[in-house]
Amino acid sequence: MTASRILLLVLDGISDRPCRELGHLTPLQAANTPVLDRIAREGICGIMDTIGAGVRPGSDTSHLSLLGYDPKSCYTGRGPLEALGCGIRMEPGMIGFRCNYATIGSDGRVLDRRAGRIHRTQPLSEAIEEGVDLSSLGVSFVFRSGAGHRAALALKGNRLGANVSSNDPKKEGLFPMQVRPLTEREEDRRTADACNEFVRQSKEVLEKHPLNRERIARGEPPANLVLVRGAGEMGHIEPFGERYGLEGSVISAAALVTGIGRAVGLEHVSVEGATGSMDTNLEGKVRAAIGELGRREFVLMNIKGADEASHDGLAREKAAFIERIDASLQPLEELEGVLLVICGDHSTPCAIREHSADPVPVVIHGDGVRTDGVASFDEISCANGGLHRISGLSLMPIALDLINKAHKYGA
Amino acid sequence: MTASRILLLVLDGISDRPCRELGHLTPLQAANTPVLDRIAREGICGIMDTIGAGVRPGSDTSHLSLLGYDPKSCYTGRGPLEALGCGIRMEPGMIGFRCNYATIGSDGRVLDRRAGRIHRTQPLSEAIEEGVDLSSLGVSFVFRSGAGHRAALALKGNRLGANVSSNDPKKEGLFPMQVRPLTEREEDRRTADACNEFVRQSKEVLEKHPLNRERIARGEPPANLVLVRGAGEMGHIEPFGERYGLEGSVISAAALVTGIGRAVGLEHVSVEGATGSMDTNLEGKVRAAIGELGRREFVLMNIKGADEASHDGLAREKAAFIERIDASLQPLEELEGVLLVICGDHSTPCAIREHSADPVPVVIHGDGVRTDGVASFDEISCANGGLHRISGLSLMPIALDLINKAHKYGA
Numbered sequence: 001m002t003a004s005r006i007l008l009l010v011l012d013g014i015s016d017r018p019c020r021e022l023g024h025l026t027p028l029q030a031a032n033t034p035v036l037d038r039i040a041r042e043g044i045c046g047i048m049d050t051i052g053a054g055v056r057p058g059s060d061t062s063h064l065s066l067l068g069y070d071p072k073s074c075y076t077g078r079g080p081l082e083a084l085g086c087g088i089r090m091e092p093g094m095i096g097f098r099c100n101y102a103t104i105g106s107d108g109r110v111l112d113r114r115a116g117r118i119h120r121t122q123p124l125s126e127a128i129e130e131g132v133d134l135s136s137l138g139v140s141f142v143f144r145s146g147a148g149h150r151a152a153l154a155l156k157g158n159r160l161g162a163n164v165s166s167n168d169p170k171k172e173g174l175f176p177m178q179v180r181p182l183t184e185r186e187e188d189r190r191t192a193d194a195c196n197e198f199v200r201q202s203k204e205v206l207e208k209h210p211l212n213r214e215r216i217a218r219g220e221p222p223a224n225l226v227l228v229r230g231a232g233e234m235g236h237i238e239p240f241g242e243r244y245g246l247e248g249s250v251i252s253a254a255a256l257v258t259g260i261g262r263a264v265g266l267e268h269v270s271v272e273g274a275t276g277s278m279d280t281n282l283e284g285k286v287r288a289a290i291g292e293l294g295r296r297e298f299v300l301m302n303i304k305g306a307d308e309a310s311h312d313g314l315a316r317e318k319a320a321f322i323e324r325i326d327a328s329l330q331p332l333e334e335l336e337g338v339l340l341v342i343c344g345d346h347s348t349p350c351a352i353r354e355h356s357a358d359p360v361p362v363v364i365h366g367d368g369v370r371t372d373g374v375a376s377f378d379e380i381s382c383a384n385g386g387l388h389r390i391s392g393l394s395l396m397p398i399a400l401d402l403i404n405k406a407h408k409y410g411a
Numbered sequence: 412m413t414a415s416r417i418l419l420l421v422l423d424g425i426s427d428r429p430c431r432e433l434g435h436l437t438p439l440q441a442a443n444t445p446v447l448d449r450i451a452r453e454g455i456c457g458i459m460d461t462i463g464a465g466v467r468p469g470s471d472t473s474h475l476s477l478l479g480y481d482p483k484s485c486y487t488g489r490g491p492l493e494a495l496g497c498g499i500r501m502e503p504g505m506i507g508f509r510c511n512y513a514t515i516g517s518d519g520r521v522l523d524r525r526a527g528r529i530h531r532t533q534p535l536s537e538a539i540e541e542g543v544d545l546s547s548l549g550v551s552f553v554f555r556s557g558a559g560h561r562a563a564l565a566l567k568g569n570r571l572g573a574n575v576s577s578n579d580p581k582k583e584g585l586f587p588m589q590v591r592p593l594t595e596r597e598e599d600r601r602t603a604d605a606c607n608e609f610v611r612q613s614k615e616v617l618e619k620h621p622l623n624r625e626r627i628a629r630g631e632p633p634a635n636l637v638l639v640r641g642a643g644e645m646g647h648i649e650p651f652g653e654r655y656g657l658e659g660s661v662i663s664a665a666a667l668v669t670g671i672g673r674a675v676g677l678e679h680v681s682v683e684g685a686t687g688s689m690d691t692n693l694e695g696k697v698r699a700a701i702g703e704l705g706r707r708e709f710v711l712m713n714i715k716g717a718d719e720a721s722h723d724g725l726a727r728e729k730a731a732f733i734e735r736i737d738a739s740l741q742p743l744e745e746l747e748g749v750l751l752v753i754c755g756d757h758s759t760p761c762a763i764r765e766h767s768a769d770p771v772p773v774v775i776h777g778d779g780v781r782t783d784g785v786a787s788f789d790e791i792s793c794a795n796g797g798l799h800r801i802s803g804l805s806l807m808p809i810a811l812d813l814i815n816k817a818h819k820y821g822a
Contacts, residue, residue: 017779018779018781018782026781047797047799052805052808053802053805054805054806055808055820056812056819057820058819058821061820061822071820075821230822256822349779351413351779352815354815355819356813357809357817379781380782380783380797383781383783383797388800389798389800
């Protein structure tokens, strides 16, 4: 029976380069992954440049590409996506920013760009939404907390530009900067003015907030400044449902990925205990995905932990987490009528602790695929697979074709 | 340790089709190449369309592409590159030509398009620079000797066009032609006029030059005419250092390759005894490359001889020269912290004595590459490699990523 639904499982930062501490194997090679290997054995494998050969992807641009949206034409910077990820309803023309709660000292210098990695900032964000007023500048705004010290700001107004700098000095011990327009255009000046006024007023709100007084009393750094950066104008993105004729969900604890899912019109599904880290509730996420596939034709699920381990350079921990992922995927073997697509969004070699352009492995499993000789889901084995080396933008068209939803081009 | 420098070794015309006289092996397969094979075994291999599948590359367009410059947007014809290769400082807007010293008879017909393959024409070129004056046309010029019978001309003036024909009749026994504008545009007419005046005056200079009188006395064909062709306007090419943040050198005896290196901002390094032929000083070139890598982050080295053998249809000689190349590369095995990239610039099958579009083999060797199962550096083995089939324009991005110099696209 031809599959009628797609589960796109993105193992964030899963792929790597050979690691010295793993005897020159990659974590995917070193890990014992019977489930992934069985899927590879039964499916068709390949390697994939999520954006292009030699292009070092971000998680945002790569996910856009994997969903079939060319980032070259629809990527407008991280701000709007992060805002979507924090639950802000972004409309075309709104200017989005990613924000940090930070700590400044009495002399005005930034002491901690993450305010002691503060958690649960929702009361602060609500106070800011209530206490800050930009209407004298003709601007309205939404401000929402994200995970940890993160938050997002969206500005809405007549003729606002997105070419503005950040107030983030990037280094601790320096003074926060003024947000500056990066062009001579009036639109950009208006946005910069609104940002500076937002930062000034929100600082006043934060300074007198009881939550910060409590932090100081406990000897913790207060969250008394908002750093804004990554300005981008929300563009028009053709909704997923219209483009593909599929309704879909996104299961992800990473705000950026959630934001991309929302930007294309996927519904975000929260999972209890999903953290975006190695302590996440893998079983819960897999259960949620299976649940969504009962009512939806497309599910994007992102598992972030391996990327986190890579950014910390922890090859052994990465391999161990991959084994946990593998175990959690066992229920997927029961799925019927589902095309299972598993891939990375980019490589994150532990040796460099950053994203790299090395291709990611990809496997497509389901009725009708041309099984190849690959018997292991890893970077080296998949390079011998039947898909050869494909580009991320080709993945959705290939998957749609395998569920008989591709448009015929020609007669 | 991640490599921090790149040696791009281009084996000009190295790849081939199966050759009858080698038992249907390619010269690369037939040659005994322990060093290249070891590099292939330890590295990641693939095949590459230096420009595109089925596109038959020139050495100029292929080298541009290998350096990451799309020839479609920055290739302005061979003239400006040959001029750069002959040491002329080309500025944007100058019109460059490749030239030949040729012989015409007393009836004005071209007897020898290469003036008996004359060598050491520098005194002739200096006499032309001194004796020819185009200032009445509002044009200044530079004329320089290249290798053998070759030379280059560059015109500089207000509003000069590059759409002009050549005076080269292409065949011996015919009269040289007038250089004609190929459009109605005034700019092109001005260039054509300047060329014709240059050819007329330089002929007068050459006819009375003592070096030509001596040649006639010895029974050799005099170099008494300059053929000009390949007109192109020097464009703006983003300097290599600005584009990649790497300073680099080019080691090449081929004027065209040197010209391309100079055009993108690489410094040309001369090597004693480097001829661009099979008698070249291979060991000296390799030594020079290793020296340059001590002070530079990027070295392009071109070895031309195999291409020459191919153009002469000499498969056995080509295989023998490949063995000499292999032996000369041994010192590269000692390099540390260098990403070694070895490839062809195009195929030159001995059977057709011309460039072909068959993909070239490529190997990337250095810390972090995903070693594949390829154990031999040749056209057929490398087709099974982990890089699969890449395009020449992807090579620099892939190499930059492996030395951690690629920009991240997204967040």
